Amino acid sequence: MSALTDLLSVDGIRLDVEAEDWRSAVRASGQVLVDEGISTAEYTEAMVRNVEENGPYIVIAPGFALAHTRPFEAVLKTGMSWVRLATPVAFGHETNDPVELVVALAAVDSKAHTAALAALAKVLADGDNVRALQQATSAEEVLRVLEGESVGADGQAGARAASAKDAAPAPSEQKILTVCGNGVGTSLFLKNTLEQVLDRWGWSRQVSVEATDTISAKGKASEAVAILTSQEIARTLGDVGIPVKVVRDFSSTTEVDAVLRDTYDV
Numbered sequence: 001m002s003a004l005t006d007l008l009s010v011d012g013i014r015l016d017v018e019a020e021d022w023r024s025a026v027r028a029s030g031q032v033l034v035d036e037g038i039s040t041a042e043y044t045e046a047m048v049r050n051v052e053e054n055g056p057y058i059v060i061a062p063g064f065a066l067a068h069t070r071p072f073e074a075v076l077k078t079g080m081s082w083v084r085l086a087t088p089v090a091f092g093h094e095t096n097d098p099v100e101l102v103v104a105l106a107a108v109d110s111k112a113h114t115a116a117l118a119a120l121a122k123v124l125a126d127g128d129n130v131r132a133l134q135q136a137t138s139a140e141e142v143l144r145v146l147e148g149e150s151v152g153a154d155g156q157a158g159a160r161a162a163s164a165k166d167a168a169p170a171p172s173e174q175k176i177l178t179v180c181g182n183g184v185g186t187s188l189f190l191k192n193t194l195e196q197v198l199d200r201w202g203w204s205r206q207v208s209v210e211a212t213d214t215i216s217a218k219g220k221a222s223e224a225v226a227i228l229t230s231q232e233i234a235r236t237l238g239d240v241g242i243p244v245k246v247v248r249d250f251s252s253t254t255e256v257d258a259v260l261r262d263t264y265d266v
Helices: 022-035 041-054 114-124 127-135 139-148 153-161 186-201 214-223 231-237 253-264
Strands: 013-017 059-061 064-067 079-089 099-106 174-180 207-213 226-229 244-246
Touching (some): 013 022, 022 064, 022 079, 022 099, 041 231, 059 186, 099 127, 114 127, 114 186, 174 186, 174 214, 174 231, 186 207, 186 253, 207 214, 214 231, 226 231, 226 253, 231 244, 244 253
Parallel strands (some): 013 079, 064 099, 174 207, 174 226
Antiparallel strands (some): 059 064, 079 099
């Protein structure tokens, strides 16, 4: 078992699900959570409202959406569902549409699922893993891929691009914020990808990363050197007094490496 598969069972995986639009896709992922006793239907509708109110920022990588919202009483326990659609649907994201895979996350707090999202970030950073997940013919096959947690194609490219020898000297102790609408899902995913890059740079001890929500980010901006987030959340934040860097593919260590280099002019 891995941290990821601790929260996702065979019964929580559905393949080739029919959905007419993004709302029905999110509701399909939420229904699996309900079926598994993870959350109630109220949580499912809250996930839909989250996109209606904040835009399609949950589409964090090409073809992939991480459906979620804030923890509240509709969450019965921390868990995930995995829905691969029969036909991809548009969420309205300018670069990552259409979406084929919707992973729904329900969390009782902001900490219980952090290891699972770290594992998921590593899995989706590997192009071979992504292809295997797209082609899997059973829930058991999906779990086998997820338990591998290997970093291949894109992760290796990121490692080459961000090796310690060509990174700039590490700065003094600093903080970077990763931000999403709720501070419990996509911001944590991006945090994990950024930390992979910082590890390769040898900067992990000097640069800390904090995942947070849009409201808290405005208050914490003075403590940080930059914010990394989606285009939708960047628009919501506006001018917070520090650079706000847009990341389109939260699973790509190569893109995050480039954003980090731009932030530090490396």
